[in-house]
Amino acid sequence: MAPFISGRDVLPAMIYGASEHAGISSLVVAGGISGLAVLFTFVAMAVRSPKFGNIHVIPYFISLLVANVVQAIATALSGKWVITGTVEDSTYCSIQGVLKNGGNFGMALWSFAMSVHVFVLLFLRKDMSNRLCALSLVVGWMLVGLVVAVGPLGIQTADRGPYFGPSGYWCWITVSYPREQFFMEYFYEFLSAGLSFILYTIVLLRVRGNLIVVGGKWSLRFVPRGERWQLALRRDNTDSSMIRVAARMVWHPVAYTVLILPVTVSRFVAFGGREVPFWATIVSDFIFNLQGVANVILLVSTRRLIPDTTLFPIFVARKEIDMVVPTGITPFLLSRPEESEKLADPSAALSDTVFVPPSQDDEKRVDDMSPTRTTTDRMSQEGALAACSVNSHTPMLYDEESQRVEFSLRR
Numbered sequence: 001m002a003p004f005i006s007g008r009d010v011l012p013a014m015i016y017g018a019s020e021h022a023g024i025s026s027l028v029v030a031g032g033i034s035g036l037a038v039l040f041t042f043v044a045m046a047v048r049s050p051k052f053g054n055i056h057v058i059p060y061f062i063s064l065l066v067a068n069v070v071q072a073i074a075t076a077l078s079g080k081w082v083i084t085g086t087v088e089d090s091t092y093c094s095i096q097g098v099l100k101n102g103g104n105f106g107m108a109l110w111s112f113a114m115s116v117h118v119f120v121l122l123f124l125r126k127d128m129s130n131r132l133c134a135l136s137l138v139v140g141w142m143l144v145g146l147v148v149a150v151g152p153l154g155i156q157t158a159d160r161g162p163y164f165g166p167s168g169y170w171c172w173i174t175v176s177y178p179r180e181q182f183f184m185e186y187f188y189e190f191l192s193a194g195l196s197f198i199l200y201t202i203v204l205l206r207v208r209g210n211l212i213v214v215g216g217k218w219s220l221r222f223v224p225r226g227e228r229w230q231l232a233l234r235r236d237n238t239d240s241s242m243i244r245v246a247a248r249m250v251w252h253p254v255a256y257t258v259l260i261l262p263v264t265v266s267r268f269v270a271f272g273g274r275e276v277p278f279w280a281t282i283v284s285d286f287i288f289n290l291q292g293v294a295n296v297i298l299l300v301s302t303r304r305l306i307p308d309t310t311l312f313p314i315f316v317a318r319k320e321i322d323m324v325v326p327t328g329i330t331p332f333l334l335s336r337p338e339e340s341e342k343l344a345d346p347s348a349a350l351s352d353t354v355f356v357p358p359s360q361d362d363e364k365r366v367d368d369m370s371p372t373r374t375t376t377d378r379m380s381q382e383g384a385l386a387a388c389s390v391n392s393h394t395p396m397l398y399d400e401e402s403q404r405v406e407f408s409l410r411r
Contacts, residue, residue, distance in 0.1 A: 014087035014169055023282035024082050024169055027289055031075025034292025038065045038072070041296050057121070059137055060114040061299055067106030067144075068292035074099035075289050078170045089162065093171035094152075097164030100172050102148045104185050107291060108192040109140055111256055115196035123203045147184055155180060169281065178271060186267065189260050196253035255294045263288040 016024065042065070077096040081087045113136065120126050151163040151173065160176040167174050173181045205211040205220070212221055262284035266276045 014081075014166055016081065016085045016087075016169075019278060020169060021082055021085070023278060024078050026282060027285055028076055028079050028082065030286045030289040031072040031078075034289055035069055035072030035076065037296045038068050038292045041065065041299065057114065057117060059133060060110055060117055061295075063137060063140065064107060064110035064114060064295060065292070065299075067103050067110055068295060069103075070099050070106060071103030071289070072292055074103055081170065087166045087170060089165045089171075093166060094162070094164045096171040097167070097173065098148055100170070101151070101164070101185060102144055105147050105188055106141075106144045107256075108185075108188045109144060111252065112192040112196055113140060115199045115253065119199045119203055123199075123206045151177070151180060151184065181267075182271070186264055189264070193253050193257040193260065197257070200253060252295075252298055255298065256291070259287055259291050259294060 014020075042062075045062075074096050077092070077099070080092065087093070117128065120128065155177065156163040162174060163177060163180070165171060165174045167181075173184065175181075202211065210221055212219055262280075266280055266284045269276050
């Protein structure tokens with residue numbers, strides 16, 4: 001364990017001029033806007049908690065917003081440098097460096113954790129237990145603490161000086177640790193943005209019905225624009241809502257990448273030994289400090305689209321999927337747990353199967369399911385009933401007078 005080093009006689013102080021005062025003040029304002037936006041969101045969620053059932057996207061999003069608050073506080077601490085006109089190494093400076101590193105790494109971590117959870121929820125269509133959700137939250141925040149603590153406690157040396165201290169126009173990981181500046185923050189930010197974009201893209205392809213399993217192998221199925229309506233024939237309301245969710249969630253890694261790209265480019269230019277114009281530093285960091293605002297906007301625009309897993313329809317998977325089938329493919333075909341072995345053994349499944357033909361009441365309810373039923377709906381009724389496998393239930397969900405009604409067809 002390396003001892004704490006006071007670098008006041010080692011690290012040079014940054015003295016602000018008129019332009020520095022104006023530029024850093026704008027960053028403090030940007031951080032304040034993000035922090036207030038997140039805090040307002042917390043208050044709104046506490047007063048009117050959104051009803052997401054047993055979906056655990058919200059705890060991850062809250063963790064992401066907490067990281068945004070930490071980053072905003074770190075940016076606001078630069079207000080002292082604006083007042084004094086000098087960035088000096090001190091305990092206050094070290095605190096700002098710790099908060100900046102922890103907030104930035106936390107945003108990268110929780111952004112990726114949220115994308116993984118959405119992948120599990122919408123691609124694998126599996127739920128997460130409360131215990132596993134709580135465990136992932138604890139482990140995630142412990143990892144944030146570890147990344148922040150490993151620098152001054154394990155990497156810092158007397159020869160190189162303090163790990164956290166003056167770093168340009170504010171305090172962060174000092175220039176004596178260039179590798180750590182990259183691998184303890186920038187690397188994870190780019191890794192999070194890249195992997196999240198890949199996961200969300202796969203989810204979007206899956207829920208649209210483009211990514212399917214044929215003969216135990218994954219295949220891409222693209223449909224001409226004029227025939228895309230066929231993909232929707234066997235989708236239920238949950239499938240359609242999840243397509244909208246996936247399309248909206250793809251913007252999270254896109255927004256994250258757009259916001260971190262300018263500041264990362266400016267940092268890489270500085271790493272290469274070239275001087276970055278002051279205006280470029282301020283503009284890139286101003287954009288970077290708006291992540292809290294961007295996350296709040298995405299949360300508000302997405303929260304009503306997230307489906308409740310307790311209402312997910314359960315389908316029994318078809319054994320074969322024809323790549324040129326004229327009707328659409330419902331992307332989510334799940335087996336009941338107790339029927340998994342029967343599906344693997346067709347003879348066993350048939351031996352225990354009880355065929356119950358649909359009654360006239362069932363058929364009438366299908367006909368009356370939508371008051372404005374179109375010709376396409378009537379034509380697809382046979383295909384919809386065929387999708388209900390033997391000895392299975394297919395909850396069909398729809399909205400009637402703002403209430404979600406559920407009934408089952410048994411065949």
